[in-house]
Amino acid sequence: MTIIACDLCVIGAGSGGLSVAAAAAAFGVNVVLIERGKMGGDCLNTGCVPSKALIAAAHQVHAARHAKVFGIDADQITVDYARVHDHIHDVIATIAPVDSQERFESLGVTVLRGEGRFVSPSTVQVGDSTVRARRFVIATGSHAAVPPIPGLKDVPYLTNESVFDLKALPARLLVLGGGPIGCELAQSFQRLGSAVTVIEMARPLAKDDPEAAAIVIEAMRRDGVEFMLGRKAGAVTRDGDMITLSLEGEDGSVSQVSGTHLLVATGRRPILHGLNLEAGNIASTPRGITVDSGLRSVTNRRVYAVGDVAGGAQFTHAANYHAGLVIRNALFRLPVKVEATAIPWATYTEPELAQAGLTEDAARRMHGDIRVMNAPFHHNDRAIAERDTDGFIKAITTKTGRVLGATIVGRGAGDIAGQWQMAVNQKMNIRAFAGTVYPYPTRAEISRRAAIAYFAPSLASPWLRRLIALLRHLG
Known part of the structure; x- marks a missing residue:
């Protein structure tokens, strides 16, 4: 020894x-x-x-x-x-x-x-x-994490620990779980040629902002991914080359879905x-x-x-x-x-979905009265040039402008989230984004557009307009 x-x-x-x-x-x-x-x-x-x-x-x-x-x-x-x-x-x-x-x-x-x-x-x-x-x-x-579904241990299911060893494309892939791992792999295999069905008990990407998650799910549906929501797997059986899931609906209904492969993505x-x-x-x-x-x-x-x-x-x-x-x-x-709140996250679907700091719901629970500013990618010149305008940024601040978080959905969302996470960690004010000059044209400009939206209500201030008029009068 x-x-x-x-x-x-x-x-x-x-x-x-x-x-x-x-x-x-x-x-x-x-x-x-x-x-x-x-x-x-x-x-x-x-x-x-x-x-x-x-x-x-x-x-x-x-x-x-x-x-x-x-x-x-x-x-x-x-x-x-x-x-x-x-x-x-x-x-x-x-x-x-x-x-x-x-x-x-x-x-x-x-x-x-x-x-x-x-x-x-x-x-x-x-x-x-x-x-x-x-x-x-x-x-x-x-x-x-493999759930205790009757019959699951008797079929050759996949997890993230085995799916990358496949050398042939699954003809029909069932994905059990609509979290980040399930959605990333479902979209990828669908694009590569599999017919993919995602089965999820709750809302897909449930920890993310619902409005942002909905854009990702819609993009996946356009790619051809099918979703069976509000259903949980009651049993798994195998007949030859096919694996069948018996599903139980929230209303007590029972249905079945079959595939050549089953990927379990129900957490870790x-x-x-x-x-x-x-x-x-x-x-x-x-x-x-x-x-x-x-x-x-x-x-x-x-x-x-x-x-x-x-x-x-x-x-x-x-x-x-x-x-x-x-x-x-x-x-x-x-x-x-x-x-x-120091830890951002991103889901690498297309479009990407990223979160820095608090979501809107979490910010309202913790801070009550907050400010929320939205800017869509369809007003971003780089996104227009790339013909990829899905998504938006949602910036969340206190009433006084301290950055609490940002939700970004769109191409490169994970890269953009980094600067917002720094703002959260450093307790920066939204003015920092409004005053930053970004290279043109970049998707990152959307951050400045969201920040400028914070100041939009003040532009209608009668006091501000009177000051401008006075200065104009003075020459």
């Missing part, structure tokens, strides 16, 4: 764990990194990277099919899905060296491959190695199994490790949790945000606190 003593032990080599390990090593801290699966975790191997590669391929097909409006004929379009598969995995392979064991060992990190399990509050065992650390960071991420659950948290005196719930506002375990002060396993927002950038907080606290003893 090998005993390893270190300052910091990180369990999980996904985005959050890698960020913690790299930053700590850069400060000269003795770091051990434990990973039982693939380096890079879900984001690199089965999440953000492969899904965006798939979306990029689907976008090319969609662009070719709609090129006539630009005077371009591309009638003969064929999709070789085996090559799409190769493209996806080539993208993964291109990015993988950044997350590789070799790179982290070159940074001075000791990388142990295997399952890490606590054997005491200060000790983790990995194979025949025992790691004793002053601080631990649990960064094990999450996996697809934190990965806690195998950690032996009881031995580490680490409290948890089904949502993840129980932590305080600084991401520290409430029962074992040696332990932090970051990313999906911390029970909050399940995004790669949230894990990286958490990593920065943990480094500040664990290494420098600086006080830190997770700010939920």
Whole structure:
């Protein structure tokens, strides 16, 4: 048995764990990194990277099919899905060296491959190695949540962890779940040539602004995606090559839908199994490790949790945000606190749907009287030139103009959201956007148009008009 003593032990080599390990090593801290699966975790191997590669391929097909409006004929379009598969995995392979064991060992990190399990509050065992650390960071991420539907375990269903291994295009794809993952994959496979049906109990993209989500859903319907809403799966059966879902409606009605493939996209659950948290005196719930506002375990002060396993927002950038907080606290003893409104999100459908800070509904609940300014992309010159004017920006402020949030739906929404998130974090006033000169023509100009709308009511002020008249009289 090998005993390893270190300052910091990180369990999980996904985005959050890698960020913690790299930053700590850069400060000269003795770091051990434990990973039982693939380096890079879900984001690199089965999440953000492969899904965006798939979306990029689907976008090319969609662009070719709609090129006539630009005077371009591309009638003969064929999709070789085996090559799409190769493209996806080539993208993964291109990015993988950044997350590789070799790179982290070159940074001075000791990388142990295997399952890490606590054997005491200060000790983790990995194979025949025992790691004793002053601080631990649990960064094990999450996996697809599979609902207990009768018959599901007896059919070959897909999740995001297996769908990117397909080398042939599904002829008819059933997508169970209308969240971001379900919608992104549904639209992409539809564009690539599958016939896709999305089954959702509630409203698709339910956490997003309803007005913005409706634009995305309508765009998906135009692409050919079918939606069966207000229905939950009661049972799953298989007959030959076909998988059939029995659906129960809100009114008690029963219906069926069949497909060649079934993709389960009903959410994610934190990965806690195998950690032996009881031995580490680490409290948890089904949502993840129980932590305080600084991401520290409430029962074992040696332990932090970051990313999906911390029970909050399940995004790669949230894990990286958490990593920065943990480094500040664990290494420098600086006080830190997770700010939920500091984490934006985006769904990479076409059009994209992004949120920075508070939604309109959340802002009304928290602040009461607010200001809401809308600007549509159909007044944006770049969007008009690109023949892609779906969507709008909705800026939300206090009565005095402090930015509370922004909802953006349209091409490039995720990129535009970054500047609004900075405004939220820095408690900026909407005047900053109104006074910013943007390059012309860009979609980002929509931010200034929304900001100017904040001042529109003052233009009708009789006092302002009298002042102008007086100044005009004075020459």
